[in-house]
Amino acid sequence: MGVTVTVEPDRIPFGRTGLPGSLLDIALAHGVEIDHACGGVCACCTCHVIVKEGFGSLRPATEQEEDMLDNAPGLTTRSRLACQAIPDGSCDLVVDVPAWNRNLAKESDGHAGATGMGTGSSLRLGWTDSEAIGRLLLVARPEVHPLSVGFTNLHAWVCSLPGFDDPPDASNEGRLEAIQMAWLRAYEALHE
Numbered sequence: 231m232g233v234t235v236t237v238e239p240d241r242i243p244f245g246r247t248g249l250p251g252s253l254l255d256i257a258l259a260h261g262v263e264i265d266h267a268c269g270g271v272c273a274c275c276t277c278h279v280i281v282k283e284g285f286g287s288l289r290p291a292t293e294q295e296e297d298m299l300d301n302a303p304g305l306t307t308r309s310r311l312a313c314q315a316i317p318d319g320s321c322d323l324v325v326d327v328p329a330w331n332r333n334l335a336k337e338s339d340g341h342a343g344a345t346g347m348g349t350g351s352s353l354r355l356g357w358t359d360s361e362a363i364g365r366l367l368l369v370a371r372p373e374v375h376p377l378s379v380g381f382t383n384l385h386a387w388v389c390s391l392p393g394f395d396d397p398p399d400a401s402n403e404g405r406l407e408a409i410q411m412a413w414l415r416a417y418e419a420l421h422e
């Protein structure tokens with residue numbers, strides 16, 4: 231279902247997540263959940279959105295945004311990172327939040343440690359942040375089916391994720407399974 235938002239420019243920035251006046255800043259302030267695993271600092275691609283109308287009114291993407299976008303599942307020529315895309319207000323925009331992102335944003339509600347919500351700080355992940363880790367694995371390895379990966383590789387891949395800072399030996403089978411299931415949900419939402 232679509233949500234229509236009218237932006238009052240003098241209220242920018244609305245919050246502290248994403249660039250001031252960015253699509254993410256605007257969306258979060260108006261109750262539109264867009265996942266933002268790195269806290270809006272252009273260090274992931276979970277805030278990927280597709281700008282269906284008004285694309286030309288956005289400030290051009292930086293090289294860093296383009297690099298991050300290259301990892302986004304379902305990339306299109308109208309893709310942008312919501313935390314970096316700032317409209318100039320010259321026209322209305324129609325922005326689509328990909329279904330896999332929308333679903334996962336809902337699932338991660340209240341999970342501030344994993345999503346970095348509102349802090350703008352760098353991401354720190356541990357073994358119990360299965361939903362966030364599942365999303366990051368999807369982004370890092372979009373072609374891999376989660377159930378094709380054994381626990382030994384899964385353990386190594388989780389430990390190598392940027393921002394993961396729990397001790398490697400603090401994992402166990404239950405935690406790895408929870409991560410694999412979270413990754414599977416993200417994978418299935420992307421391919422639904």
Ligand code: FES
Pocket residue numbers: 265266267268269270271272273274275276277298311312313314
């Ligand atoms: S929230 Fe991470 S790049 Fe936008």
